[in-house]
Amino acid sequence: MNEVNFMVDINLIGTFHVIKAALPMMKNRVDRRPASIALMSSQAGQVGIYGYTAYSASKFGLRGLGEALQQEVVADNIRVSLIFPPDTETPAFLEENKIRPELTKIIAGSSSAMPADEVAKIALNGIRRGNFNVTCNFDGIMLSIATAVLSPQSSYMMAFVEVVAAGFMHFMALYFQWSWYGTIERWFAQKKRR
Template identity: 60%
Template sequence: MASPFFLFLLLLPFAILLLVLAAIVRPRPVRIPLKGRHVLVTGGSSGIGLALALRAAAEGARVSILARDPSRLQDARDAIRLATGVDVAILAADVRDPEAVARALGAADPVDVLVCNHGVFLPQELERQSLEDVRFMVEVNLMGTFHLIKAALPAMKQRAKESGLPGSVAIMSSQAGQVGVYGYAAYSASKFGLRGLAEALQHEVIADNIHITLVFPPDTDTPGLAEEHKRRPEITKLIAGSQGGMKADDVAKKALNGIKSGQFVVACNFEGYLLYVATVGLSPQRSCLMAFVEILGVGFMRFVGLCYQWSWFTSIEKWHAKTKSDLLRERLLTISTQCVA
């Protein structure tokens, strides 16, 4: 049986590490209240955005939702009113248009919590994908987020200064913004870019008491998911699966809790948490306990990541081998039929 002194020596390095982490982790922990504050959710007419708006309204926030289609925005407002008894403001704008975004936000009250939830996904191999589709994803997913933050930030800073309460900018990325997958080249590029934006922006606005949250949802049961699955290359279906990983409301709950606690990264399920540890890099961290877990887990998760890559490359190799075999069989059958004729 181990002696108490031996256990003390065994645990001492971990205790020292925790004390060091408690002193150095930045930014410091923060709570971001929602009640009575203005929460603006983009992509708020359906899916995760609508679920976020519903939850924020239920918690007493003054909610605005922004999307392109006025009729769908009206339907979303009616659904929120029916579910919560709360009326929300609706803003119609295409996030690709910086002037339209600026006009919409200029007509609204100053924002306390900005949730950049909009996004589009058109899966296809890059060689086969049109540059118009690539540009569409980059302009909506990445540039649209820049347009919103640029339009909202000056008033957000002033609002945080006058109220003394922290503001928040939440950015909806994707697990495809943490790891590249076959068929996701353009989409992943647009979502990976959001991470760089979030990390740099947190440095720029921390002195203004504004805090960034980066959400990495998995496949989520939204109106666009079924259509997305129809477009996915067969290899992507083998690697990424073909079923929705989470319900929109479950993602919204995780995201909103992360926003309120000022988490820099929000992982929405267990697989997402493992992926977060594997890709943590130089991301900010408010919790010394989470930093402790990251330090201990990152090496193991690198091994797990290599196992995943082995599985994915094996699937790709088998698919191409099967495709070549099927093509050869078809050619031989054609030649045989021609010879008989």
């Protein structure tokens, strides 16, 4: 349980406190040009992944924070961006991979890691455009469409794509989910036979 507390404290509560400290200044800025708040979530904040219980919980929480916050600050010309990167090639990720459960590596391997500078470039472009959901690769786009539901959407084109593709993306999401559960069941069945 300490790992859950740590992850929630860092990823969710820490983010909340930074926003709480900065928001009064952002709301009272002299120039009324658009301002941005960026929240760094994860693809594991769009879909739960084996071995990431605490991490996914903390990153899913950012979505609720971002959705509610966007409603509260839109009148102040402040845009919230929720960034959903895949595994990102950083020194911390390399260290994490050393202790990551083997089953997590298999499941997470369905989406390849991206270079950190590429993730940063995509994130900054999404923030500049005022996108709420900022995805970094094709898998992220699919997850975003499959999980969009009531997320803020400022692009009519993307809203149209979400509505039209929702059924198909839900079907694809079920395929991946069933595949992951099948992998988990086979993994543990094989361990029992040993």
